[in-house]
Amino acid sequence: MTSQDKRPVVVGITGASGAMLAGRVIDMLLEMDTPVMATASSAGRMVWREEMDETFGSCLERWQDKGEFTYFQPGELTAPIASGTFSTRGMAVVPCSMATVAAVAHGMSDNLVRRAADVCLKERRPLVLVPRETPLNAIHLENMASLARLGVTILPPEPPFYLRPKTIEDVADFVAQRVIHALGLSDALPDHMRYEGPSGRA
Numbered sequence: 001m002t003s004q005d006k007r008p009v010v011v012g013i014t015g016a017s018g019a020m021l022a023g024r025v026i027d028m029l030l031e032m033d034t035p036v037m038a039t040a041s042s043a044g045r046m047v048w049r050e051e052m053d054e055t056f057g058s059c060l061e062r063w064q065d066k067g068e069f070t071y072f073q074p075g076e077l078t079a080p081i082a083s084g085t086f087s088t089r090g091m092a093v094v095p096c097s098m099a100t101v102a103a104v105a106h107g108m109s110d111n112l113v114r115r116a117a118d119v120c121l122k123e124r125r126p127l128v129l130v131p132r133e134t135p136l137n138a139i140h141l142e143n144m145a146s147l148a149r150l151g152v153t154i155l156p157p158e159p160p161f162y163l164r165p166k167t168i169e170d171v172a173d174f175v176a177q178r179v180i181h182a183l184g185l186s187d188a189l190p191d192h193m194r195y196e197g198p199s200g201r202a
């Protein structure tokens, strides 16, 4: 089943480890026929270069060929996703650095990822953060707690050990599926994209 709702999902990519997670979330949304509007911070692109075999530029081209996909530069503060009057289905920041967690928790909208997240907060739209840092200090935890109290889903990219994942791609698929569920879109997730693990437990 694919979605009839043509409002886009916003995906923000920041400079935390886990670039692969962003790739899988965008791939899955486009496979579900959901329009995607994405932006990445400059640190997000730096980490992408470190962690991924496929260049960010070639991924952008692939996503544009695959479905309704629009990319905005992080400095494009006139992009539609920077305004509350432009309707979206919500946003996932994946992976989400502690710097972006702090900025969003304190209303500091100094790039398009942070501004688009702030728009979701003020418009009370779904906002899902996939924070990645270890260990976490009290500042990180307090910022995440403030956001959780505002209704933000804090979704750390924890491996589902109980499903006995075999590869890092299995873990990425599981996390991407949880992000899609947290955005309220899991009804449109085709069966073949559901990671249930060797034991079949979701």
Ligand SMILES: Cc1cc2nc3c(=O)[nH]c(=O)nc-3n(C[C@H](O)[C@H](O)[C@H](O)COP(=O)(O)O)c2cc1C
Residues within 6 Å of the ligand: 013, 014, 015, 016, 017, 041, 042, 043, 044, 046, 047, 050, 096, 097, 098, 099, 100, 132, 133, 134
């Ligand atoms: C290879 C690499 C990996 C990083 N991993 C993390 C991480 O897992 N979590 C984190 O909070 N910051 C991480 N950082 C630091 C952030 O990229 C840095 O704080 C940056 O300013 C975040 O900016 P942004 O939130 O605008 O993307 C990493 C940096 C590099 C270069």
